[in-house]
Amino acid sequence: MVSKDSIEEQMLDLLGFKSFMAAGILDHGEDVIFMGESRMKQLYRMGITRYLKEVKSDSQIFGEINKAWEDFEKDADYESFLVRRKNL
Numbered sequence: 001m002v003s004k005d006s007i008e009e010q011m012l013d014l015l016g017f018k019s020f021m022a023a024g025i026l027d028h029g030e031d032v033i034f035m036g037e038s039r040m041k042q043l044y045r046m047g048i049t050r051y052l053k054e055v056k057s058d059s060q061i062f063g064e065i066n067k068a069w070e071d072f073e074k075d076a077d078y079e080s081f082l083v084r085r086k087n088l
Contacts (some may be wrong), residue, residue, distance in 0.1 A: 036080040045081065049074050060084045 048055050052074060055061060061079035062069045072081060 032082060032084045034080065035080050040079070044083070045078070048072065048081075048083070055083070058086055060086060 018050070044059075045072075048061060052061075061081065061083050062073035063072045063076055063081045065076065065078055069082070070076075
C-alpha cells in the first residue's frame with residue numbers, strides 16, 4: 001500500500017513515466033523519441049516537464065521552435081521535441 005502524495009507514490013509515478021519513455025525507444029530498437037503533432041506529444045511534454053531533472057540524467061532533450069532546436073525548457077511552447085538516450 002502506498003500513501004497519497006508520499007515519496008513512494010512519487011517514485012512509482014516517476015518509474016512509470018521512465019518505463020513509458022523507455023518502451024517508446026526500446027520497442028523500435030532506437031535511441032531517440034521524436035514527437036511532432038500528435039496526442040502523445042502533450043503527454044510526453046507533461047512527463048518530461050514534471051521529471052526534467054531525472055529525465056536529463058540519462059537523456060538529452062531538445063525542443064523545436066521556428067525550425068531551430070534548443071535545449072528543452074519547462075515553459076517553452078515547442079512545435080516538436082526530441083528525447084535522445086545518452087550513451088551510458
